[in-house]
Amino acid sequence: GNSVTQMEGPVTLSEEAFLTINCTYTATGYPSLFWYVQYPGEGLQLLLKATKADDKGSNKGFEATYRKETTSFHLEKGSVQVSDSAVYFCALSRRENGNQFYFGTGTSLTVIP
């Protein structure tokens, strides 16, 4: 079946530290991969996406590369800020499944000054 496994949290980092949140997936065919971010009290917002192998999605200093050989889509940022504190969700979607999304459990990030 289709599923996403992401790094357990919570993660606490100091400002300007390097961030990695691991995400691996299981899917047949060629899924699209996404990272969503949820700030406190808000809905999920699309952070970045990649639709085929070796694509790199990037936004607001965050990056993730679609690695088919390792079935991974790890989220990285070189220097985190306090404002990056949020919950991050990895997700996959396959058109063959009617555009249904499969979300990971979310990783809570807290950045301290």
Added chain:
Amino acid sequence: DAGVIQSPRHEVTEMGQEVTLRCKPISGHDYLFWYRQTMMRGLELLIYFNNNVPIDDSGMPEDRFSAKMPNASFSTLKIQPSEPRDSAVYFCASSSLAGGYEQYFGPGTRLTVT
């Protein structure tokens, strides 16, 4: 665009009462999804529609839950009767083929059943 609109933003009700949550998707989107988020179970897909037709409702917890989409710009999720364990944040999301299938989420409705 106004984005996905949900109402009410907060709902407090007593056990046994009927609750109706509302969603207006982004104009032109042909997929609509209802999710429930709790600390214990995380984000769960309840049901989704394509072109106003329910495609998969296997995530609906039980017969107390029902969802409708009478037209392309409006959907409801109804709980009758409500129970304390239904307390959660309920999200609506929409997407489209033209938009690359990424889902756009509304701000959510925080439901508290006492």
